Amino acid sequence: MSDLLKLDQQLCFRIYSISKTMNRLYAPLLKKLQLTYPQYLVMLALWEHKEAMTVSQLGQTLDLDSGTLSPLLKRMENQSLLTRSRSLADERSVKIELTAHGKNIKKDAKHIPAKLFNLTGLSHQEMKALRSGLDLLMANIKTTEG
Amino acid sequence: MSDLLKLDQQLCFRIYSISKTMNRLYAPLLKKLQLTYPQYLVMLALWEHKEAMTVSQLGQTLDLDSGTLSPLLKRMENQSLLTRSRSLADERSVKIELTAHGKNIKKDAKHIPAKLFNLTGLSHQEMKALRSGLDLLMANIKTTEG
């Protein structure tokens, strides 16, 4: 068989596997906050942005489309993490805003990045190297994607 | 805000994003073979192993559980890519075997790894470096996982 078709040769299979494994590492930590990983990403985006974001802004930030975000955001609204409201200025867009509760649980998430970093077992240098390798890859495939 | 909670600091978000982007790069190539990416991985595993595999062997190889594999394999059986049959030796286990058609389309998949490699825009050296970085990470988190 052609070597290239072998699973353990493939960069993409590694990324796919690690992505799933990472998710499993996050799950028990996020369970305490009643969040899934994609929901956690929405919270990160909103905490960082500090103001309301539209659905499409969230979609651009997280690279997710409305088919994913609409039901996800509704579930988060049901948990009183955020509110959804039509913008007055442009009624096509929906403004996503953190509730007091949503802002408040940020303090309970503070410890998560360091905990994950420890689970990776990487040195800061190894982490930086891996990150820039992935950034290079992402930059390359983003240009060929469209 | 703590730097660590920023999205663009996070290794995991990069991996999550790249995993999705990769999937989108594969989709049009695999569409010609009527395969999804996880189905393609099943085919790679079976092409490489050359003999029948049980569901649990596939699960170990691809790191997927029966809740994912059972319906996926049924869909692939419906497409006449493989057959599912209870093992005679141990009736708990189900033997997954490629059909002639399943073996035959391997030739149509041969070009895919090289095509993907080109899309990454990485040199062989960069690819190797990234792969070993990911292997290190995977080895580390696999030990802490259980």
Place this chain on the structure above:
DNA sequence: AAAAATTATATTGTGCACAATATAATTTCA
């Protein structure tokens, strides 16, 4: 050999992820 524990797969239910499509509002421009 019978009971208990283990193993292998399947089913159910929830939550992404995304293509395709629909709906409605806004913008552009003839």
Place this chain on the structure above:
DNA sequence: TGAAATTATATTGTGCACAATATAATTTTT
């Protein structure tokens, strides 16, 4: 201004991904 194009979100349908549970067969233990 009014039609056409664009923009923003939502809905529908399909396919993972996985936890929790169920079912059935095999192995181990007593």
